[in-house]
Amino acid sequence: MKLTPDNKFKKLIVVGDRILIKPIKPSDRTASGLVLPPGIQEKDKVQRGYVIKSGPGFPLPLPSDEEDYWKNPEEKVKYIPLQAKEGDLAIFLQSNSIEVIYDDEKFFIVPQSAILMLEREESF
Known part of the structure; x- marks a missing residue:
């Protein structure tokens, strides 16, 4: 199956409390019009980008008061959901992030x- 812009992220599963963010290309000029060399803003401590996918959240431990909790294979892990949703504009610390290249992006x-x-467009 060939990956298209419509389905290329459907195959990706983000794990735990992690979020996949597409960075916004920083401007190559300052507010006063000075031209910045390539890569200068990529070294900023704070970056911006759009949330593409988010993980399920923080896993909750299974209750330990049941004697045979291991016998129930249908018990699914429950998660505390993340605040970030697809399409949100996120401002994040680059020092805690991991840069990855996927599909040449x-x-x-x-x-x-x-x-x-996070900045979110609310629809009422």
Whole structure:
């Protein structure tokens, strides 16, 4: 099956409390019009990007008060969900993120704890 823009991220599973973020290309000019050399803003401590996919969240431990909890294979792990949702604009600490290249594009895998702020378009 060939990957297309519509389905290329459907195959990806983000694990735990991690979030896949597509960084926004920083401007090559300052507010006053000075041209910045390539890569200068990539070294900033704080980066911005759009949330592409998020993991299920923080796993909750299974209750230990049941005597034979190991006998129930249908018991599914429960998670505390993450705040970040697909399409959110995330401002995050780059020092805690991991840069990955997928399908010739640069992404960051960021734990929820490294996200400082989210901007979400609310639909009513």
